[in-house]
Amino acid sequence: AQSVTQLGSHVSVSEGALVLLRCNYSSSVPPYLFWYVQYPNQGLQLLLKYTSAATLVKGINGFEAEFKKSETSFHLRKPSVHISDTAEYFCAVSEGRWDFGNEKLTFGTGTRLTIIP
């Protein structure tokens, strides 16, 4: 079974600073990888996804992530954060296959990002 590790359950950075949120997965086979954001009392919103195309993936709101197969990592970064980026961020990896009928997402435990004005 897949596992996803997000280092740092809480991260605080100043507005305008660079932020890096770390994600490592366990599989040796590159799966589909995702980053989702969750605002208070909301569902999950897709930030970006990796689906075996370019290793540097650009998402919404200025976020990007780089897939590194050798490091089994998919870290999320944003060069200059804004107050509105305060939220919880989840890394997720796919397991199984659609045509096998067993495809699903496995999520990390999340990183709560606080932006300090």
Next chain:
Amino acid sequence: KAGVTQTPRYLIKTRGQQVTLSCSPISGHRSVSWYQQTPGQGLQFLFEYFSETQRNKGNFPGRFSGRQFSNSRSEMNVSTLELGDSALYLCASRLRGLDYGYTFGSGTRLTVV
């Protein structure tokens, strides 16, 4: 295009009761998945329905069940509620495989007292 709609948004139930949650997927999406989110266990996969059939199931007791209708709307039922069932229940729809990605609803917050 309307998003994934979950009703109700909030629900308070008493231990031992049963509850039904509803999810309407994005138009054209035939796959609906359910996830449970709790502070202790995080996000866990409950089950997936596609074309009215359960395709995949997570590691939850039989008290958790679901179904999907011909219009792709899905319901999730929890019987004999326990305090530990208090959670945010998220529904997600997709067109097909995960290369298309999930679209999540805003969730139903269930509190069991």
